[in-house]
Amino acid sequence: xxxxxxxxxxxxxxxxxxxxxxxxxxxxxxxxxxxxxxxxxxxxxxxxxxxxxxxxxxxxxxxxxxxxxxxxxxxxxxxxxxxxxxxxxx
Numbered sequence: 001x002x003x004x005x006x007x008x009x010x011x012x013x014x015x016x017x018x019x020x021x022x023x024x025x026x027x028x029x030x031x032x033x034x035x036x037x038x039x040x041x042x043x044x045x046x047x048x049x050x051x052x053x054x055x056x057x058x059x060x061x062x063x064x065x066x067x068x069x070x071x072x073x074x075x076x077x078x079x080x081x082x083x084x085x086x087x088x089x090x
Contacts, residue, residue, distance in 0.1 A: 012056065013055065013056050013057045014055070014056060015046065015053040015054065015055055015056075016053065016054055016055075016056060016059070017051065017052065017053060017054075018032045018033065018052050018054070021054055021059060025059075025063070033052075036052065041062070041065050043059070043062055044058045044059075044062060
């Protein structure tokens with residue numbers, strides 16, 4: 001039998017309230033509420049009566065949209081200077 005520590009929790013992909021998601025993501029609830037209505041990239045959610053629920057896997061996928069990757073600042077500076085018609089002085 002496999003190690004129980006390596007298996008995901010049974011309810012790992014369950015539904016969470018905005019308060020629970022806020023704790024998980026370390027974001028204010030107010031910010032998550034604003035993202036519910038975001039025109040460009042709304043947070044997927046379900047309304048059950050007055051309660052707002054979000055599925056964990058959908059939240060994780062939605063968050064990937066905001067993932068930042070490292071960038072090469074020197075190359076970006078070169079692009080900006082080239083666009084301005086300037087040259088780098090070495």
